Amino acid sequence: MKSTDLYQGKHHKWIVFGRDQGKSEKIIDTNQYMIVTNQQTMLLDPGGIELFSAMLAGILSHTELDKVTTLFASHQDPDIISSLGLWDKTIPKAKLYAPWLWEGFIRHFGMDNIEYKSIPDEGQELRLDSVTFRFIPAHFLHSSGNFHVYDPEAKILMSGDIGAALEEPDAPMFVEDFARHADKMRYFHQRWMPSNSAKKNWIARVRELEIDMMAPQHGRIFKGEAVQEFLEWFDNLEVGIVNS
Amino acid sequence: MDSIRKHPEIKCFVTVATIVAQLEVILTEAKSLSLTSKNARVVAIRAGEAALGFKSITNFINEFSGRTIQTTEHINLHASQLFKLALHHLRASQLEQHLAKSLTILDHPESKKLYSVAASHVKDAMVALKHELQNLQWQFEEIEQQMRAAEYIAVTSRVEASQAGEFCASLESVSDYISSAAMRIKGAIETNLNTLDELERVFK
Ligand SMILES: [Fe+2]
Ligand SMILES: [Fe+2]
Secondary structure, eight states, rough: EEEEEEEEEESSSEEEOOOOOOOOTOOOOOOOOEEEOOOOEEESOOGGGGHHHHHHHHTTSSSSSGGEEEEOOOOOHHHHHTTTTHHHHHHHTTTTEEGGGGGGGGGGGGGSSSSSEOOTTTTTEEEEEEEEEEEEEEESSSSSSSSSETTTTTTTTTTTTOOOOOOOOOOOSSSSSSHHHHHHHHHHHHHHHOOOOHHHHHHHHHHTTSSSSEESSSOOOETTTHHHHHHHHHOOOOOOOOOO | HOOOOOOOHHHHHHHHHHHHHHHHHHHHHHHHHHHHHHHHHHHHHGGGHHHHHHHHHHHHHHHHHHHHHHHHHHHHHHHHHHHHHHHHHHHHHHHHHHHHHHHHHHHOOHHHHHHHHHHHHHHHHHHHHHHHHHHHHHHHHHHHHHHHHHHHHHHHHHHTTTTTTHHHHHHHHHHHHHHHHHHHHHHHHHHHHHHHHHHHHHHO
């Protein structure tokens, strides 16, 4: 598993894990994000059960397990959180922030110790040490109960499945040529995203945020200009299409 | 079955599931055995003097089928506990395997610590499961003994039935039924004892 530092600020840093060499090619490649504050660590969309060992090794090369206090699951998909049953035994005192809608479903992954913290539909703030994060609603994009994580200090938006691309396993971490990259995103967004009105709604909400980096759960990360290019592209894309 | 050899922790689960499935067979047979004995008792009473011996035999049948039902229901109640233990064991072994894999990627003292805790959890889970399975084996052996008695009674009752005059044929069919039901229950028990045996071999 490759790890890349995304942001290093005064109070915290962002690391992305991805491009797992050990994974089977039939499993969709995922990006896992880790935010390390002074005393705490939060994992965003910690990933599927198949990734657990590589993730554990990755995390331990940056921080101590005792400090991993918080997990976040944007939605209920297996590529997001099917590793939960193993984390439950590894970091039993941690809290999992996830959409209220999915509690009864996510618990099927096995959860005896970790505490489920339901995020209400309108989203909420979360403070880790001195840093405040915001859970931004992204319902029906694609999951019916779905959130992104916005970090106003680092100006990073972790955007879950939005901005996702189906990529080669060794693809670079950042979008270089947007027009070429768009080809790798079109099918994913048209097929997995069901609602044009939810899309419009989300774009309006996100345009109000100051974003330097948009970090999706699959594919490449958007930086600077590419963020606005993405919003423009997404705005013009019709979604909820089966055959394209 | 090859996957089971490679992943013995799955074997526990399959064992419990196999056993629970067989419990249903035992329970159904024991219940109809108990019903048969009640009906046969009515016939024997109607047959009067000629079927006195048969009547007392129906009491026996009723008694051991009742006990079999009781034991089986008791096992059934414990089945959910067994599944829980097996699931616990399965999860613990999965964690152990994933941690071992993690150690090959990064040999970190924290992973090592986690691994040794996980390994001891697997052992504890195994001990708890083995204990329950041992109990189970004893209970099955008890039912097996009852079925041996049932087969013996079936033979005796056949002799008694032959002396019941006009009720002879009807009571004889009861004897046949007892012996075939006892055989079916014994078959189910045998399956379960073999399954338990196999599991023990996998663990060794
Ligand atoms: Fe998803
Ligand atoms: Fe996803």
